[in-house]
Amino acid sequence: MADKRKRRRSELNPDGEAQLPFKNSLKSDSIILQILKEFSDCSTAPSSSSSKTLDDLGLSSSCREVTDLSLSSVQSTIEDLILKIARSILSGNGFAFDVPSRSAANQLYVPELDRIVLKDKTAIRPYANISTVRKSTITTRILQLVHQLCIKNIHVTKRDLFYTDVKLFQDQTQSDSVLDDVSCILGCTRSSLNVIAAEKGVVVGRLIFSDNGDMIDCTKMGMGGKAIPPNIDRVGDMQSDALFILLVEKDAAYIRLAEDRFYNRFPCIIVTAKGQPDVATRLFLRKMKMELKLPVLALVDSDPYGLKILSVYGCGSKNMSYDSANLTTPDIKWLGIRPSDLDKYNIPEQCRLPMTEQDIKTGKDLLEEDFVKKNPGWVEELSLMVKTKQKAEIQALSSFGFQYLSEVYLPLKLQQKDWL
C-alpha cells in the first residue's frame, strides 16, 4: 500500500523527484547563476525612472517633495519657522501656517518617475479663525514635540506622540494627520522627524548592514531572520554579494526560503513585510536597492491584493505621496505568482480560489491605474485574472510538494528570466 501511495503522491517521494512538473526543464545552477549575473549587471546601470527627479522633468515648481534632513536641519527649520511666526504676531498680523494639501485632487502619477507625487496646492491654516484654530494649535504643538525629539535625539512612535497631549489631540488620527502636514511644511521625510512606525518586516540572506551601530550579518540569522529596524536613519554600511533582492509578500513563503537557505544557492537578499508593506520595510527595501544597485523581484499572491502590495512598494501610497521619492523602490519586477502561471504550472483546480465580487472590482480598478497601464505585461496578466476570475496564493505551489517553490518554481523562473 505504501508503494502505491508513494507513486500517486509524487511530491513526497524522495526518489520520484523527476515527476515534479517542470523539474526536467531546469538547467544547472551555474547556468542560472550566469543569467542572474547578466541581469544584475544590467540593473547597475541607472534605469530610466530611478534616476530622474522632479527637477529633470521641470516639475519641481509644480510638485512638492520632501527630502531627508539631518536632525540639526530639522531643528533649525523649525526654529526659523517659529521665528517667522513670532515676528508676524509682533507686527500685529497674527499667524498662519501654509500647509500643502494632501487631498486626492492634489496627487499626480508621473509616468516618467513611475510614482505618485504631490502637487503644489497649499491651504492657509490661520490661528485666528474658528475653523482652523484647533488645527493650527495642534500643528504648533507637534512642531514643538518634534523640536524636542531633535534635541534629545531619540525616536518615538506616532502613538507615543499622541499620548504626550491627549487633551489637545483628542484622538490619534488628528495628531497623525498633522504629523504628515508637518513633514510637508518642513519639507522633510517623516523619518527625519524621528517619528517611526512599528516594524514588522524581516530580512535574511546575503546582506551585511549596521543597525544602530551593531553590524548584522543576515546570512547568520538562522531561520527567524533579522527584524527590520524601525528607524532607517540608524541603518547603514550595507554590503552584499547578492545578485538580486527577492521581495516576498507572505511569511510562509519567507520561512520556506529561509529554512532552505535559498540565498546560498542563488545569492540574494530575502525580505518580507508579512503582508501589507509598512513604512520601515519600504524604506529598507529602497535603501538596499539604491545602495547595492540590485534588481528587485517580487513574489506575491496571484490576486488583486498582491498586485496592490507590489504597487505600494513600487510607486507609493496616496496617503504619503509627498514622500514617494524616499518610500518607493523603482523598477520592481513581477516574478510571480502571476495569473498566467496558474495554467503554465498546472496549479490544480482545487488550489485556485474563485475571486469575490470585491476582488473583481479591485482588479478592474487596478486596470485603470496609471502604474499598471504603463506596463503592458502587467495589463495582460491582470486582464487574464479578471477574465478567469481565479486567484491563487503562493502556497498553492505546495500542492506539488513543500519545497516545490524553492527547488523548482523559483529556479525555473530565474532561469527563464520570467519576470515582467
Add this chain to the structure above:
Amino acid sequence: MADKRKRRRSELNPDGEAQLPFKNSLKSDSIILQILKEFSDCSTAPSSSSSKTLDDLGLSSSCREVTDLSLSSVQSTIEDLILKIARSILSGNGFAFDVPSRSAANQLYVPELDRIVLKDKTAIRPYANISTVRKSTITTRILQLVHQLCIKNIHVTKRDLFYTDVKLFQDQTQSDSVLDDVSCILGCTRSSLNVIAAEKGVVVGRLIFSDNGDMIDCTKMGMGGKAIPPNIDRVGDMQSDALFILLVEKDAAYIRLAEDRFYNRFPCIIVTAKGQPDVATRLFLRKMKMELKLPVLALVDSDPYGLKILSVYGCGSKNMSYDSANLTTPDIKWLGIRPSDLDKYNIPEQCRLPMTEQDIKTGKDLLEEDFVKKNPGWVEELSLMVKTKQKAEIQALSSFGFQYLSEVYLPLKLQQKDWL
C-alpha cells in the same frame, strides 16, 4: 514664551527632570541592581508550580499531556500506529483512531500546576462510519504528510500543509484541527511534527542563542532586535547574564526600551509578540525561563485584554491545552501597567480610556477564571479596574515624557519590587 512653555511642559525640559513624578523616589542603579540580584537568585530555586508534573499530582492517568519527541520517535510512532491499523484491517476489523477530545468539557485548570490541562476523554473515529469517514481519512493523510516531514527533516506552516491536498481538506480549519488531533494521538507537541506557526515576536538584550546553527548575540541586534525563530527545535545554546526577562505586550514600548538599551542599565532580556502571543514566542519565552532560570516580569496594558495576554503566556489557551506543559511559562509576575498604577502614578484623566461594555464583561469573566482567583493581588487589581471602569495603555506614560517608561516608571517598579 519659550521659557514659560518649557516650565509647563516639564516632560520635555532637559533641565527640569526633577519635576517628573516620582523621579525623586529613585535610588541609585546599584541599589536597584542589588534588589534584582536577590530576586533573580530566589527564582533559581525551583518554584512550587513550575517543577510539578501531572505525575506528582497523581493526575497522569486522568489527564493527557504531550511531550517533545525527536523526529525519529515521531516517525516510528506513526509507523507503529499505521502497522496496528494495517493488522486491524487484515484481521477484518477495519480501522479507527482513538482521538483525545479537545472540547471545553474535557479541559481542566489545575491550580497546583497553574495551567489548563486536557483530561483523558477520547472519542473513537472509525473509517467505516458515514459520520467519521472524512475525518478519519484526513487524519490518515495528515499522518502521512507528517511522516514525510520527518524523513525530509524540513518545517512547513499549517497553510503549506493545507495546500498539499486542498481537495481532501476543503478548508484550512479542517486540516488545522486534525493536526492538533494528531499531536494528541501521537502524544507529541506540534513543534515535534515540524509544523510551525509564522513568527512575529522579537527579542533583544542580554541573550545569546543559536538559531539553526547560527550564534545570535541579542545585545548586538540594534534597535530592530532579532526575529524569534518559528521553529523552537532549532533554537539552543542559550546563555545570559540577565537578571530578569521583561515581557512586553506592545511594539511601541519594546522600541522605546530597545533604543534606550534598557538592558544595559538593568541586565535583562526584552521580548514581545507584538500583541496576541503566538506559539513561537510562547515556546521561546518558556525555553528562556527554563534554561536560564530567570524571573519573568510582564508589562502589559491596563485592560482586560492585557491580563488575558498575560494568562495565555502563563497558563495557556484552551485550544492547545494538550500542550500546556510546553507552551506555558510558570510564575509570570504582573509588573504593570496595573489598574492601581493609574492613580499611583497620576496618569492624567485624558490618558485613561473608559472601558466599553464588552471590556467590563471580559473583566468580570476573568474574575471568575481560576488562574486569576489563585492570585489575590490580581483579583484586587482586576476588581479595581472593573469598579473604576477605566483602562490605560502602556503608552499613557508618555504623557510625562517619551522616556518616562524607561527612565522612571520601570526603574522605580524594580526598586520597589512592585510586581504581583
